[in-house]
Amino acid sequence: MSAATKLRGPARVEINEVAPRDGLQIEPLVVPTDAKVAFLDALSACGFARIEATSLTSARAIPALADAEALMHRMQRHPGVRYTALVPNLRGLERALSCRPDEVNLVMSVSETHNRANLRMTRQQSQDQLLAMIDAAGAAGVPVNVSLSTVFGCPFEAEVETAAVMALATRFADAGAAGITLCDTTGMAYPTQVAALCAQFQSALPDTGLTIHLHNTRGMGLANAVAAWQTGVTRFDAAAGGLGGCPYAPGASGNVSTEDLVHMFDCMGVETGVDLGALLDVVAGMPALVGRDIHSQLLSAGPRLRTHQPPAWLAEHFAGQP
Amino acid sequence: MSAATKLRGPARVEINEVAPRDGLQIEPLVVPTDAKVAFLDALSACGFARIEATSLTSARAIPALADAEALMHRMQRHPGVRYTALVPNLRGLERALSCRPDEVNLVMSVSETHNRANLRMTRQQSQDQLLAMIDAAGAAGVPVNVSLSTVFGCPFEAEVETAAVMALATRFADAGAAGITLCDTTGMAYPTQVAALCAQFQSALPDTGLTIHLHNTRGMGLANAVAAWQTGVTRFDAAAGGLGGCPYAPGASGNVSTEDLVHMFDCMGVETGVDLGALLDVVAGMPALVGRDIHSQLLSAGPRLRTHQPPAWLAEHFAGQP
Structure with missing residues (x-):
């Protein structure tokens, strides 16, 4: 086989930090609003292109995010950061619009069973509702992104048809969604699959x-x-500290951790706009935020060029040698 | 940017399982020989192309591998598996040759400081010794592989020159080494770097x-x-359970875990010859082997198509709906 010479991809990517919503929503500890505001403000200072701040969802369904409006009003908005909010239904959209999000993010699953389990609606019901929300957000002048769950596989149904993914994506794009997120909800994606679907x-x-x-x-x-980057993808969701997960896939760990992703792009010379040092400071404070250990590989090991002192015996052992 | 259509690479790869040597050598618990033999025999049944069984090193330096000869004699050799042994010096080579390895693996670092810290020799001393060992092994008719450490970065010196890597690789290849392993000893490699060096x-x-x-x-x-696979690389070291590490890089975790690597190649339709189910059974027994928890992501989550039962309320909630 002839050797490929180089991996190629875009020179610049954008990171959408989702820990405040996707992470905190399944943490056992309900983080107090003051601490959330401080967390969001610290993330805002890191240089993210987007931050998904919260979800305008039912406080009964997700008590951890019951302070959504307060958070959106109290957080400091940094120029250059787009603040998005997840919105599950028309009522949530109304609440969201009162908080001046730069964008709203809607969600449904490509697989029927996951949609029913996660959203308590059939796919058809979800699709109808999302189309109505795209109209309503458009009328309010707020751009809409649609996150499609279980795109690369479903923890209940196994494989998911690419055609079903593309049909939904096309339907929502045609209806006016400015962006689509392809979600690997429970970590079933693999590189050749990701590249093929992103290219398509x-x-x-x-x-x-x-x-x-x-x-x-x-x-x-x-x-x-x-794999996605090699096909030209420039936008990546990630969660500081690798927070997140899925309640329907036991053993599944969380999102790609933002610090690992930013570090890798830094190594590859791909601009993210994110200050890795500032981000690692935030991650270092996350165990106090969520009241449990956070296993961050990059925080443990440090960036790749962090050097260590050679063992003390070395100088003496090699004394007099070149 | 025009989207690349596909990630491409070889249809078949070979996995070299290194946990018995690279993993067990730094475990705090010295595994009894009987348990090591059982571990090796179980790995042999998984279908690996190569297994690095042990190191013929000083029992004082690495007490965990003091039973090298006994292990090599007692393990069952499976047809189709090549059994290799790490050999640090000429004395070790003599010992190794008495154990009939299918191949011996020599090692030195590309960076001076790591070579001194890890092998207590200058690079020049190591190079001279490796050349003499290549000659001696060649005379005995045993193929030699040379593992070059710190190829993608050194925990003491930071960046490592590609020219230094290629000069050493070329020197050993010219001297008769059948194979060279490029080692990312402390996890400093990144994808574009790996692809560029592997292509070169x-x-x-x-x-x-x-x-x-x-x-x-x-x-x-x-x-x-x-990244390596995309440039045509077909041979990969990996350690079951992700065992291993480097004593000179605090916080550094271990080798790529074999089960994660095999699973990924399985997903991508790339043949490894390894039976993932059999391998996961071995990994499940590793905490008992090494006397500590093993954090295996794949063992926790299961292969990607492992499905889960939908929540019990689902059927009733959607009763009567299509």
């Missing part, structure tokens, strides 16, 4: 912003990110 | 077997494996 998406919907949302459940998070 | 290597030394040895210290283990 960009070819079919070249004017729709494509974001990829990856989990690291089976160790392939960054491999999938590189 | 294969172009410069097309007749020398190239193996890549990756760590997952900063989450990039599988991303680097895919």
